[in-house]
Amino acid sequence: MKQLTIISGKGGTGKTTLAACFAVLAENKIIVDTDVDAPDLHLILHPTILSQEEFSGAKIAVKDKNKCTKCGKCEEICRFNAIRDLKIDYLRCEGCGVCVHICPEEAITLEDKPTGYIYNSETKYGPMIHARLKAGMETSGKLVTEVRNNARKISEGGSYNLIILDGSPGIGCPVIASLAGTDLALVVTEPTLSGLSDLKRIVGVAEHFKIETLVCINKYDINLKNAQEIKEFCEEKGIKLVGMIPFDPEVSRALAQGKVVVEVSNGPAAQAIHELWDVVSRCLFHSDN
Amino acid sequence: MIISVASGKGGTGKTTIATNLALSLKNCQYVDCDVEEPNGYIFLRPQIQESKTVYLPVPHVHLEKCSFCGKCAEFCQFNALAVAKENILIFPELCHGCGGCMVICPNSAITEENRSIGVVEKGKASHLEFVQGKLNIGEPMATPVVRAVKDEIDEEKIAILDASPGTGCPVIETISGSDYCLLITEPTPFGLYDLQLAVEVMRNLRIPFGIIVNRWGEGDSQLEDYCLKENIPILLKIPFSRDIAMLYSKGIPLVQAHPHWKANFLKLFEGIEERLGEATHHH
Numbered sequence: 001m002k003q004l005t006i007i008s009g010k011g012g013t014g015k016t017t018l019a020a021c022f023a024v025l026a027e028n029k030i031i032v033d034t035d036v037d038a039p040d041l042h043l044i045l046h047p048t049i050l051s052q053e054e055f056s057g058a059k060i061a062v063k064d065k066n067k068c069t070k071c072g073k074c075e076e077i078c079r080f081n082a083i084r085d086l087k088i089d090y091l092r093c094e095g096c097g098v099c100v101h102i103c104p105e106e107a108i109t110l111e112d113k114p115t116g117y118i119y120n121s122e123t124k125y126g127p128m129i130h131a132r133l134k135a136g137m138e139t140s141g142k143l144v145t146e147v148r149n150n151a152r153k154i155s156e157g158g159s160y161n162l163i164i165l166d167g168s169p170g171i172g173c174p175v176i177a178s179l180a181g182t183d184l185a186l187v188v189t190e191p192t193l194s195g196l197s198d199l200k201r202i203v204g205v206a207e208h209f210k211i212e213t214l215v216c217i218n219k220y221d222i223n224l225k226n227a228q229e230i231k232e233f234c235e236e237k238g239i240k241l242v243g244m245i246p247f248d249p250e251v252s253r254a255l256a257q258g259k260v261v262v263e264v265s266n267g268p269a270a271q272a273i274h275e276l277w278d279v280v281s282r283c284l285f286h287s288d289n
Numbered sequence: 290m291i292i293s294v295a296s297g298k299g300g301t302g303k304t305t306i307a308t309n310l311a312l313s314l315k316n317c318q319y320v321d322c323d324v325e326e327p328n329g330y331i332f333l334r335p336q337i338q339e340s341k342t343v344y345l346p347v348p349h350v351h352l353e354k355c356s357f358c359g360k361c362a363e364f365c366q367f368n369a370l371a372v373a374k375e376n377i378l379i380f381p382e383l384c385h386g387c388g389g390c391m392v393i394c395p396n397s398a399i400t401e402e403n404r405s406i407g408v409v410e411k412g413k414a415s416h417l418e419f420v421q422g423k424l425n426i427g428e429p430m431a432t433p434v435v436r437a438v439k440d441e442i443d444e445e446k447i448a449i450l451d452a453s454p455g456t457g458c459p460v461i462e463t464i465s466g467s468d469y470c471l472l473i474t475e476p477t478p479f480g481l482y483d484l485q486l487a488v489e490v491m492r493n494l495r496i497p498f499g500i501i502v503n504r505w506g507e508g509d510s511q512l513e514d515y516c517l518k519e520n521i522p523i524l525l526k527i528p529f530s531r532d533i534a535m536l537y538s539k540g541i542p543l544v545q546a547h548p549h550w551k552a553n554f555l556k557l558f559e560g561i562e563e564r565l566g567e568a569t570h571h572h
């Protein structure tokens with residue numbers, strides 16, 4: 001069983017578009033959307049939800065007003081400013097439990113906080129696990145880990161040989177949770193100065209966790225000079241640049257219709273994605289040879 | 290006044306709006322709260338004058354006082370401590386810095402030491418005041434760095450806060466306390482779906498907000514229908530244009546290449562002031 005995580009550092013570079021294409025092109029795979037903050041993959045893969053579970057990834061401090069004597073000790077000790085005017089702000093509470101410990105009246109308890117939902121679904125290309133973090137909730141990293149656990153459970157009973165993980169933007173906890181223990185990271189970047197800046201940071205993260213990394217440039221022809229700079233950066237770092245996808249209006253056309261571009265187009269972008277998948281799958285499955 | 294710029298989805302143009310709005314106003318502070326991937330500096334090219342390390346307190350166990358009772362590890366909600374036979378293992382990346390282990394230890398064997406998790410940089414970009422935060426590579430917790438960045442907000446100025454994509458904890462930390470929030474979206478099914486999540490957050494936090502549509506003209510009317518139905522104002526539309534995309538790719542602010550856009554951003558700001566019912570003298 002191999003795991004491929006698609007990341008970008010920067011948002012909007014085409015991670016989900018590529019993940020969906022790979023979901024169509026790869027065989028015997030499980031598809032996982034680990035962008036629990038802004039999950040979008042379901043908008044083009046149209047999964048049928050088989051089961052849904054609530055996820056409690058965090059605890060939250062809850063106060064019993066009747067027991068509270070307004071001594072203010074909880075407010076004083078909370079490092080997250082989550083207690084103001086003796087009221088607990090559930091968006092700021094990290095569930096550390098220090099207030100529970102300090103309260104002389106035992107008026108505060110820690111309770112499970114439902115932070116999101118996990119969906120076990122089926123698409124015409126295979127099983128898909130996705131989730132949704134409740135708006136404004138924390139612990140997206142834990143939810144990502146749980147989503148991945150669900151995928152692993154499904155993989156145990158089947159003949160799957162690949163898990164494709166669609167990552168989230170950034171370099172923080174959800175991204176790290178989607179990268180941990182993966183076999184290969186594919187970074188999707190775009191030839192803009194911000195794309196290059198974010199690429200450098202996300203490659204640093206993959207390096208930090210010692211994960212083999214490949215890079216592809218989406219819409220490479222919108223700025224050839226920056227594309228060249230990305231190429232040079234990859235060479236310097238000894239990272240394989242495995243794909244150059246041209247700007248092609250058919251990609252956004254397919255997206256607008258909620259379709260996967262390789263299903264409906266044979267244009268320049270679709271062709272480049274076919275070639276990209278050939279290289280990526282070879283790296284995944286034949287890297288030991 | 291604090292105006293934050295957010296979006297459910299990445300790559301919609303938050304930084305474009307935040308930097309151009311900041312460049313169009315006087316007495317303004319641009320604050321990049323996307324500490325995972327700060328991009329504002331690319332467009333504003335600031336001169337950094339000051340740099341502060343952001344620390345998070347992590348436990349330090351004095352083994353000579355420790356009785357290995359395990360109460361600290363038992364208390365820690367984040368599994369940042371583990372008690373081995375005659376040693377305590379600390380996992381700094383998991384520690385939220387709540388100080389609970391120190392409070393709970395019956396032998397006073399725990400003190401705290403500072404661990405660097407990022408940096409806050411301050412400087413000037415022509416007439417603008419510039420602040421950004423950078424999370425160290427490999428660190429999972431962005432929120433404390435966002436908090437440190439927000440400590441630099443100058444209340445005498447109009448602060449424009451550039452948030453990270455999504456609706457997770459760093460975004461909540463960024464936008465809480467804002468007077469107004471601009472949600473940037475694009476007219477695609479992805480844009481609309483993620484916008485709906487962001488709207489839910491705005492309503493939970495009770496922050497007044499309006500919408501800016503970027504790459505206007507490439508999609509259908511679904512987005513406008515949604516805004517109309519939900520009674521959400523669309524404050525500005527930025528057309529889908531190869532020229533604007535080209536400027537972005539080179540890191541050139543729109544108002545610098547096309548000064549007439551300044552008027553649009555100024556109008557946007559005045560519109561926000563009006564909505565907040567405080568047409569003041571900021572400019």
